[in-house]
Amino acid sequence: MAEYQIWDSEYRFMCIVWANAPVGSGKLVKLCAAELGWKKSTTYNAIRKMSEKGLIRNEDALVTVLVPKERVQTEESGAFIARTFAGSLPQFLTAFLSGRALSAEEAEELKSLIDAHRKKEEET
Amino acid sequence: MSVPAWLDRFISALEPAFLQILNMSITASYVTLAVLLVRLLLRRLPKRYSYALWSVVAFRLVCPASISSLLSIFNIGIFDMTAATEGAELIYVPGNIGTMQEPSVTVGIPYLNAAITESLPAPTPTASANPLQLLQFIGTAVWILGLLALVVYAAVSLVRLHCRVRGAVRMAGTEDVFECDGVNTPFVLGFFRPRIYLPFRLNEAERAHVLAHERFHLRRGDHIVKPLAFLLTAVYWFNPFVWAAYACMCTDLEMRCDEAVLGMLPAERRADYSMSLLSLSTGRHFALASPLAFGETGVKRRIKNALSFKKPVAWLAVLATAACVCAAVACATNANDTAAPEKTPEGTLASVNWELYAFDECLYLSPLSSDSRPITEGVAEFYRIETDRFTILDSQTQEVKREFGKVDWAFEPVDEEVFAALFMLQAPDISQYETRLQCELGDGYVLYKMDDELWFGKTGTHRGARKGEKYMWSLYRLNRISDLASPSPMGSGLPLPLRQLRAGRYATEDGMAWLDLHEDRTFQFIRNIAMSYAPEGVWACENGVLTLTVSEEETCRFTLEEGGEALRFEAGMGAEEGMIFRYIGPVPASWAWETVISPSEEGVAEFLAAAGADVMNTAYENDACHNVTPAEVSAVWIDRFQIFKFEKSCASYLLYEGAVYPLGTWFGGMGFTDATVADLNRDGAEELYFTCSWGSGMHRAQAGCFDPARREVRMFDFAYAHSGQESGSELVLRADGEGIGVFAAELAAKSFVDFTLVPAKEVARIASGEGGVTLTSANGNADFYPLESDSGA
Incomplete structure (x- = not known):
């Protein structure tokens, strides 16, 4: 049963982490730029946010996974407009x-x- | 209330811009209304037509000037744009309104003008700034504040939206499509590098519809058009019509896009598209400066529009395009200025004595006036005095600017003290005038009679002062320019007395007749280039009538039209009445008239057929024949006198009524060189006069004549031999008032049938005589040649 709920864009980011972890944060920036069209700051923001949620850990510029894919589900975010x-x-x-x-x-x-x-x- | 000096300067500097915006705003309002109306008529048609029409509104909002056309909507009866039209621009609120003595605005609709103008406060001369100036200042300030608020609001919204889409992730396999959390409708964002943003979890069909829609937007540059349109709306934020235009434009923009996508979809998928629209409509409308969003603007109408979509048929498209073009032209152009008011019917004018005056000098101008033109440039007005009225006319257009009816011309003596008290500054000295009279015209306008001078004054009333206390605004001395105690001689409406007729050549449209007016007031009148007699004498122009005088008995009259650009022949000298002579340029120097002979093949075959073997014998081997009739001859007597010449032998012939006549002698010379037509023997039938040259050892040029009555070519004995010291080895003929001048001419030839002859010096003259002509050479030898019609029979 899934315990973690994240948004769709965060899920897309996490997919990259799951596929490549453990991965250096510098390399993750490059991967996100290529696949998601993200800027460096956006990637670091996402790393920080996911770390706060306890899904990943970022130590010495190395990102590792704490929670497997099976325990995470996406949530439709509210309409901000x-x-x-x-x-x-x-x-x-x-x-x-x-x-x-x-x-x-x-x-x-x-x-x-x-x-x-x-x-x-x-x-x- | 005090305003910091820099802010005061800043706002004042923007006042002209505000007035300009205000003026354009009024025109654009009318145009918007018209477009909305046309849009209503076109509502069943594809929206690209009504969308295209908004560009006209944008044009009116951006460009102050436009050309005039007959098609313009402002030609419609309810409009009267004469007061607002200033060149190519429409100015409803004049730039100097703040300082005008009688502030007046127009909205182009006569019914409304009076009401608005009446409500404007008049300037108070005692206050430091008059109320309108203050109003103008406050208006400008409010306008700028509103504009700033809207721009800042839009910028903030945009920045916030950009922040929100920062976490959006690129859709696999695309460049510029991003999926974004927290949005429930797709949209396009970005000016230079636009991106399409989609919500997550769209199904296949929805995504296809949305992408097709947004890509069409991008292809058409809508992501640029929409912000620019919003910017215009922000500039004109005070005008509800502009808001309406913006809102309708946005709807049309989306519907046009929907229709483009629907056109690509198979018919059975169209309902799905409507479903996508419905499911992706947010139910919220963030209207201002919103990006291009899929389900945003007017979803309800768009769904209905999509459901009723049919691929347009060709003839409808053509019709709609035509309607749109017409509507666009009508809205984009200004009224044409033919609508000059004709308030004075001709009949009453003709029965009334009148005098016309013009501005002469500004005697006084109120220090309150910001308009110093009366002093520096004068006033472009005419003042017409009639038995019962006084009229101010525009001196350029002769339009009535103001009319005072029911003037009884009851002049009263001027009280010197009362007069002097009218002036805030030094009053003009009137003590030197013996007779001093004044007549009130109404509305504060006064006419003064100072001895034989006429002064025209405008007075204003002090605001807040004792009732009836007046001050002088402006005082002009007028100058009488025409005194037509009798009605206008030609009975035409308004006179054209003041245009200075300029010297130069005035010609009929076909170029067959012209009138040369020389600077020294002499003239030469070529009534028809075919006529040998051209009257000469002196010319004079008065009150719009040009009079040519040859002698006491011989005069003729023209009336000036088009402000002196054209002359209408009235009577005298036997020319055709009503002929219009238009100014074509300065009088050409006399000797610049060249004879230009150029070969043509016209009628050559007929000539050779008529000529037979005799003519061919004179030609060289492989000789070619050409029609060399001078343009002057062929233009008047079309195909009557045709002249042919062989390009090697120079053999020259006249073809007249099917018969061929050799023209003089050519052996060893140029052969035929020039011809002219005139009736010098006065038998009622014109003769052809020509020149030719011959002689290999000694070159001789001669003149001759073909008399159609005798059907015979007659050479004159006079032979011109070039002496080598003077210029010109050939001869040409020039018809003028006294006959035909025979001129020695300089030859520039490409070939014997293609050459130019420039007359250099008159060497002989052919003049009219009883029953014939006389040729007088420069050394005085005169020979008479009988040319009588009955003698040849």
Whole structure:
């Protein structure tokens, strides 16, 4: 049973560590740059974060694995855009520019519209 | 309230920019409304058309000037852009509004103009700054603050977004596609090196749709267009129309992109695309400066648009393109200026006595005025006095700028003290004038009569002062420029009295007639180059009428049109009435008229057929025949007189009504050199006069004549032999007012049928006589040649 939950991007990083550990942090930076398109600082950030969670250890520039892949699962992260932008603008501007957000009801209505369209396509 | 000096300077420096933005903003508002309307009409069509239209709004927001066109929407009845049009620009709020005596703005719609202008506060001469100046300052400050706030907000949002995507991981097998935690919709970020960011865990179909969509954005450069559009919106943040335009543009941008992707998908997959849109819509709209996001703008409308998508048919595309081009031109151009107001109907003007005055000198200008042009440059206005009204006209366009109706011309004596009290500075001295009268025109405008001088004053009312207390704003002396006690002689609407007619050549469009006006006020009038008589005399121009005088009995009149650029023939000297002579340049130096003969093959076959064996015998072996009729002759008498010449033997012939006549002698010389047509024997049928040269040992040039009445070529006895000291071995003919001048001419030849002759000196003259012509050589020998139509019968 998995005990550790991490985000998708962290999981992709961990996959590289699992495949290569034990690995020098310098080499890990190169691997992450090649595979993930990461900058050096991003990789070191990830090393620090995973160490804090206790998944890996970084000693003398050598990264080793503490937790095997089987005990880790990914978690879908929250949508930050909603957190970042919600309510940060004067209300009238938001309303003026983009209209209201889709309500659950509207989404449902649109979905049935699409389904109806699909059905029609199939018949013809 | 005090503002630090540097800030005051900074804001003041930006005031012109603010006014410019304000002016462009008004034009753009109208254009936005028009585009929104067209967009509504095009709503069922692919969105690329309505998207393209937004570029016109952008053009209006960026570029202050535009060309004028008939198609412009500003030609529509509700608009009157005459007051706002300044060159290629539309200026609703003038740059000097803060210091204007009577601040006035226009919005281009007459109904609104008055209301707005009325609400503007007038300057108070006693205050250090007048209210409008202050308003302008505050407006500029607020504008800059708003602009800064929006730019800072956008920059902060962007930086935060960049921080958030730092941990994004590149998708395997791609260069610029990254998967990112914590986002729920795909988007594009970056200006120079844009990247596509996707949420994790998209299914195959969704990913394919999203990537196709975002890649289309990148291909079209939308990641650059959108921030630039936002920047424009930020500059025009005070204008709701611009916000509306931005919002609609963003929707159109996305829908156009959707349609491009849908066009590539098979029909049965299109519903899936809508599903992707729905599942990836965030339900949140971070509108301002948002990156290009897949499920962002107007999802509901986009889904419906996607479901109703059909591949557009060709004819519809053509139609829509045409409609878009028309709409774009209409919105991008300014009104053409033909809409000059014709407020004075011709009928009433003709029945009224009037006088026209122009600005002469500025006698006084209020120290409050920032406009010093009246002193330095004068005022480009005309002032028309009529029995019941006073009108101010623009001197360039003659448009009515202001009209005072119902003027009773009740002049009252001027009180010297009251007059002097009007002036904040030194008043003009009026004690030297015996008769001093004044007449109120209304709205503070006063006309003064100082002896025989006319002064035109504008007065203002002191704000906050005792009721009725006035001060003088400006005072001009006027100069009478026309005194037409009788109506305009040609009965045409407004007079064109002031344009100075310039010397030069004025020619008809076909070039067949011209009028040379020389600087020394002499003229030469070639009514038709075919006519031998060209009147000469003196010219004078007054009140828009040009008069040519040859003698007391012989005069003719032209009226000036197009501001003196064109002359319309009215009467006299037997030319055709209504002919328009347009200025084409200075009068060419007389001897610059060259004879240019160039060979053509026109009619050669007919000529050879008509000529027969006799003519061929005169030709050399392998000799070629060419049509060498001078342009002057062929242009007037098309195909009537055709002249042919062999390029080796120089044998020259005239083809006239199917018959061939040898033109003079050619053996050992040039043969035919020049021809002109004139009716010198005055029998009503023009003769062809020509020159030729011959003689191998002694080169001789001669003139001759073909009389169509007698159907005979007649050589004149006069023979010109080049002496070697003077220039010119050949002869050419020049018709003028007194007949035909025979000139010695300098030859520049490529061949015997392709040459130029420049006249150098008159060596003889052919003049009209009773029943014939007289040739007088330079040494005074005169010979008469009878050319009578009945004698040859």
